[in-house]
Amino acid sequence: MRTLIKNAVVVLPDETARTSVLVDGNRIAMIDPAVTAQADEVVEAEGLHLIPGVVDDQVHFREPGLTHKEDFAHATRACAKGGITTFLEMPNTKPEVITQERLEEKLALAAGKCLVNYGFYIGATTTNIDELRTATRTPGIKIFIGSSTGNLLVDDQEALERIFAETTLPICSHCEDESTIRSNREAIGKFTSVADHSRLRDHAAALVATKRATNLAMRHKHHFHVLHVSTAAELPVIEAARDYVTCEVCPHHLFFNVNDYERLGSLVQMNPSIKNPEDNAGLLQALAEGKIDVIATDHAPHTLEEKKKPYPQSPSGLPAVENSLALMLNEVSRGRFTLEQIVAWMCTNPARVWNVRNKGVIREGFDADLVLVDLNKTATVLNEQQETKCRWSPWHGTELTGWAVRTWVMGREVYRDGVIDGKVRGHEALFGD
Ligand code: DOR
Numbered sequence: 113m114r115t116l117i118k119n120a121v122v123v124l125p126d127e128t129a130r131t132s133v134l135v136d137g138n139r140i141a142m143i144d145p146a147v148t149a150q151a152d153e154v155v156e157a158e159g160l161h162l163i164p165g166v167v168d169d170q171v172h173f174r175e176p177g178l179t180h181k182e183d184f185a186h187a188t189r190a191c192a193k194g195g196i197t198t199f200l201e202m203p204n205t206k207p208e209v210i211t212q213e214r215l216e217e218k219l220a221l222a223a224g225k226c227l228v229n230y231g232f233y234i235g236a237t238t239t240n241i242d243e244l245r246t247a248t249r250t251p252g253i254k255i256f257i258g259s260s261t262g263n264l265l266v267d268d269q270e271a272l273e274r275i276f277a278e279t280t281l282p283i284c285s286h287c288e289d290e291s292t293i294r295s296n297r298e299a300i301g302k303f304t305s306v307a308d309h310s311r312l313r314d315h316a317a318a319l320v321a322t323k324r325a326t327n328l329a330m331r332h333k334h335h336f337h338v339l340h341v342s343t344a345a346e347l348p349v350i351e352a353a354r355d356y357v358t359c360e361v362c363p364h365h366l367f368f369n370v371n372d373y374e375r376l377g378s379l380v381q382m383n384p385s386i387k388n389p390e391d392n393a394g395l396l397q398a399l400a401e402g403k404i405d406v407i408a409t410d411h412a413p414h415t416l417e418e419k420k421k422p423y424p425q426s427p428s429g430l431p432a433v434e435n436s437l438a439l440m441l442n443e444v445s446r447g448r449f450t451l452e453q454i455v456a457w458m459c460t461n462p463a464r465v466w467n468v469r470n471k472g473v474i475r476e477g478f479d480a481d482l483v484l485v486d487l488n489k490t491a492t493v494l495n496e497q498q499e500t501k502c503r504w505s506p507w508h509g510t511e512l513t514g515w516a517v518r519t520w521v522m523g524r525e526v527y528r529d530g531v532i533d534g535k536v537r538g539h540e541a542l543f544g545d
Contacts, residue, residue, distance in 0.1 A: 113135075113137065113152050113153075113523060113524065114134065114135065114136050114137075114141075114149070114150070114151040114152050114153075115134075115135040115151055115152065115153045115154075115155060115480075115520070115523065115525075116132060116133075116134050116135075116147065116149065116151035116153070116154045116155065117132060117133045117134075117135070117155045117157050117162060117482070117484070118132045118154060118155065118156055118157060118158075119131075119132060119156065119157055119158045120132075120133070120157035120158075120160050120161060120162040120484060121160070121161045121162070122143070122161070122162040122474055123161065123162065123163045123164070123451060123452055123455045123474065124143070124473075124474055124475075125460075125473045125474075125475060128451070128452060129145075130145065131143055131144065131145040132144060132145055132146075132147045133162060133474065133482070134147050134149050134151065135480040135482070135520065135523045136523070137480075137523055138479060138480060138522040138523045138539075139477060139478065139479060139480055139523065140474060140475065140476055140477065140478050140479070140480050140482075141476065142476060143474065143475075143476055155484070155518070157484055159486075159488075160484045160485065160486055160517065161451060161484070161485045161486075161487060162474065162482060162483070162484055162485075163195075163451070163454075163455050163459060163474070163482070163483050163485060164455060164459040164460065164471065164472055164473055164474050164481060164482065164483070165195065165196065165197025165198060165228075165459065165471070165481030165482060165483055165519065165520075165521065166194070166195050166196040166197060166198075166436070166437055166458045166459055166483065167196075167197070167198045167199075167200075167458070167459055167462040167463045167466075167468055167471060167472055168191070168196045168198070168199045168200070168408050168409050168411070168433060168436070168458075168462070169199075169200045169251075169284075169337075169360070169406060169408045169462040169465065169466055170200065170202065170284075170339055170340065170360070170362075170408040170409065170410045170411075171187070171199045171200070171201050171202065171408075171409060171410070171411040171412075171433060172201065172202050172204065172205075172261070172410070172411060172412045172413070172429065173187040173188075173199070173201050173411070174187075174205060174413065175205065175218075175221060175222075175225075176205055176206060176207070176217075176218070176221060177205050177206025177207065178205060178206055179501075180415065180501075181413045181414055181415055181418075181501065181502055182413040182431075182500060182501045182502060183225075183501060184221070184222055184225035184226050184230075185225050185227075185534070186499060186500055186501035187199075187411070187413075187433065187500060187501070188225070188226045188227040188228045188230075188538065189227060189499040189532045189534065190411075190431070190433045190434040190498070190499035190500045191227065191228045191433050191434070192227045192228060192519050192521070192526040192527040192532050192533075193434045193499055193516065193519075193527050193532060194433050194434035194435060194436060194437050194438070194516060195437040195483040195485065195516035195519055196228060196433050196436070196437070197228050197229060197471075197481035197482075197483070197519065197520075197521050198228060198229040198230070198231070198463075198468060198471055198481065198541050199228060199229075199230055199231075199433070200230075200231045200232070200233060200251050200462075200466060200468075200541070201218075201230065201231070201232050201233070202233055202235075202254055203232070203233050203234060203235030203254055203264065204235065204256075204260070204261055204262035204264050205218070206262075208235050208262065208263070208264055209232055209233070209234055209235055210234065210235045210236075210237050210240050210243065210264075211234075211240065211243045212234075212243060212246070212247055212248070215232055215234055215247065215249060215250055216249070218232050219232065219249060219540060222538070222540075223540070224536060225536065226536060226537075226538035227521065227526045227532070227533075227534065227535070227536060227537050227538055228521050228526065228537065228538045229471075229481065229521060229522070229538045229539050229540070229541045230538055230540060230541060231250065231251050231466075231468070231540065231541040231543065232250060232251075233250060233251060233252055233253065233254040233284070234247045234250050234252075234253055234254070234281075235253075235254050235255075235256075235264045236253055236254065236255040236256075236264070236266050236271075236275055236283075237264065237266065238266055238268055238271040239271075241271075241274055241275060241278060241279070244275060244278075244279045244281070245278055245279050245280075247281060249540070249543070250281065250543065251281075251282070251466040251467065251468070251541075251543050252281045252282035252283060252284060252337075252466065253275065253279060253281050253282070253283045253284070254283075254284055254285070254286075255272070255275065255283060255284070255285045255286070255325075256285070256286045257272070257285045257286060257287055257288070257289070257290070257321045257324065257325055258286055258287065258288030258289055258290050258293060258313075258317065258321055258383075259290060259293075260286055260288075260383040260428060261383075261412065261427060261428060261429060265290065267289075267290045267291075272324075272328055273328065273332075276328045276329065276331075276332035276334045276336075277332050277334075279334075282334075282335040282336070282337060282465070282466065282467075283329075283334060283335070283336050283337070284336070284337040284338070284339050285321070285325045285336070285337075285338065285339060286339055286340070286383070286384075287318060287321035287322040287324075287325050287338055287339070287346075287384070288313050288317045288318055288321050288383060288384050289316070289317045289318075289320035289321040289324070292314070292316050292317040292320050292321075293312060293313055293317050296311060296312050296313075296314055296316075296317065297312060300312060303423055303424050305373070305423060306373055306377050306378045306381055306423040306426065307370060307373040307374075308423065308424075309373075309381050309385050309423065309424075309428075310370050310373075310385040310386060310387060312385070312424075313383060313384055313385040314385070315343050315345055315387065317384075318341075318342050318343045318345070318346055318384050319343060319345050319346055319349070322338055322341070322346040322349050322350065323349050325338065326338070326349055326350060326352075326353035326356075326357050327353075329353060329356045329357050330353050330355070330356055330357075333356060334356060335356055335358075336353075336356055336357050336358075337357070337358045337359065337360065337406075337465055338350055338357060338358070338359040338360070339360060339408075339410070340360065340361065340362045340365060340384055340408070340410050341359050341360065341361050341365070341395065341404065342365045342384035342385065342386070342387050342391065342395075343384075343387050343391050343394075344390060344391050344393075344394025344395060344398070346359075347394065347395075347398050347403055347404075350403070351403055358405045358406070358461075358465045359403075359404055359405060359406070360404065360405060360406035360407065360408050360462075361395050361398075361399065361404050361406075361407055362407070362408060362409055362410045362432070363407065363409065363432060363435075363436050363439045363440070364380065364382055364386060364410075364430060364432065364506065365384070365386060365387070365391070365392070365395060366392055366395055366396055366399075367392065367439065368380045368386045368392075368506070369386055369387060369388055369389045369391065369392050370386060370387065370388060371389065372386065373386075376506055378419050378420070378421075378423055378426035379419060379430060379504070379506045380430065380506055381419075381423065381426055381427075381428050381429075381430075382410070382412070382428050382429060382430060383428040383429075396448070399449070399453075399457065400448075400449070400453075404457070405457070405461045405462075405465060406457055406458075406461050406462045406465060407436070407440060407454075407457040407458050408436075408462065409432035409433050409436045410429075410432070411430075411431050411432045411433045411500075412428070412429025412430060412431070413429065413430070413431040413500050413501065413502040414427045414429050414502060415502050416502065416503075416504050419504075430505075430506050431498070431500040431502055431504070431505060432505075433500070434498060434499055434500065434505075435493055435505060435507055435512070436458070437454075437458065437483070437485075437515075437516055438491075438493075438512045438514055438515050438516070439507070439512060440454045440457075440458065440514075441454065441485060441487060441512070441513070441514025441515065442512040442513050442514050444487060444514055445487060445488075445513040445514050451485075451487070459471075459472045459473070460472045460473050466543070467543050468541045468542075468543065469541075469542045469543070470542075471541065479522055479523075480520055480522060480523035481520065481521055481522065482519070482520045483516050483518070483519050483520075484516070484517050484518040484519075485514060485515065485516050485517065486514070486515055486517045487513070487514045488513065488514075489513065489514065489515045489517065490511060490512070490513045491511070491512065491515055492509065492510065492511045492512075493505050493507040493508055493509065493510050493512065494508060494509075495508045499532070517529055521537040521538060522537060522538075522539055524537050
């Protein structure tokens with residue numbers, strides 16, 4: 113199958129230019145404004161922008177074991193619609209992915225079900241160091257330094273030292289400090305509302321854990337990625353550890369803060385918790401200053417029924433894969449960021465951080481994971497239109513300008529103008545040497 117995408121404004125590694133892109137099979141074959149090659153399909157893309165497919169390095173797709181919340185079929189339909197062509201998924205499924213055997217099982221499960229490309233982290237426990245040392249076919253190791261959904265937790269210093277010292281895969285962490293959370297719980301006493309969530313998991317919890325983890329990374333000279341930074345206070349700590357540390361932010365920590373609990377209640381209950389307006393501003397500024405590498409979603413769906421339980425029985429997490437790109441393109445339309453910055457944070461940098469080969473940029477010979485975006489298209493996020501199995505979004509009712517209109521995965525179209533082609537297209541993302 114050959115597809116010729118003509119006359120789009122294409123975000124290339126070193127320039128953004130009006131040109132044409134020829135896709136042959138799985139690959140980008142030619143980038144040339146004068147390309148005249150025969151193609152099975154010619155896409156006239158005048159007025160649209162072509163970007164690399166988004167690589168979302170932090171999602172929870174709940175399969176196996178928690179498929180009443182989400183599954184690969186629904187989640188990857190949502191990805192196709194949202195312009196995400198590769199996802200890297202977290203190990204807190206049931207059973208947890210903490211051995212090579214479980215990893216192979218999840219890879220096999222995904223192979224028959226995903227519209228987009230996939231990869232799976234291996235989770236750390238206090239006792240699975242041998243598995244972590246020898247793991248293959250994975251982007252890296254996930255450590256829950258603070259507990260979240262599920263039972264994965266490693267906050268014992270000796271176990272952490274061994275993981276950083278004895279493994280070679282990149283490590284990422286959920287950084288919220290367990291003992292700070294414990295003492296906050298005692299100080300709060302009785303919870304009265306979901307707003308207590310941001311007191312329980314406060315600024316100190318995030319800061320203490322990020323300091324501890326980046327210190328481990330520096331001492332052991334180990335590549336470490338701080339997941340979902342939620343406070344402005346963590347940024348100087350990360351900045352001081354830049355030789356070994358990369359980091360990311362999620363849209364909900366950029367755009368929601370404690371004032372949103374009144375309107376949205378537990379729909380914005382997340383770990384790490386949402387923080388203050390000053391943190392939104394600090395994180396947005398850090399992005400602009402190049403201090404944050406990646407934007408990922410931490411897509412963590414729960415059913416509305418579960419979310420509506422009174423706090424603290426309500427679970428933490430919200431769905432985001434189908435709206436994350438539009439949320440950031442909306443910032444382009446508002447003039448806050450450029451399209452090139454969004455491509456760096458959502459496509460190029462996550463592929464680089466996790467050694468995802470041949471993805472994240474539009475270059476001849478690279479995989480044809482591509483998204484045509486219409487920077488002028490305005491649409492409102494609506495619960496009833498969500499593809500995620502949980503069928504709600506904390507952005508319900510929000511009007512956004514800038515949307516994916518066509519998505520290709522390995523050269524084959526999975527989404528066009530509101531219509532998802534549900535055939536499996538995804539391949540295992542291959543990881544660096
Ligand atoms: O709020 C969260 N929910 N944060 C996480 O890190 C995990 C996630 C989940 O799996 O539900």
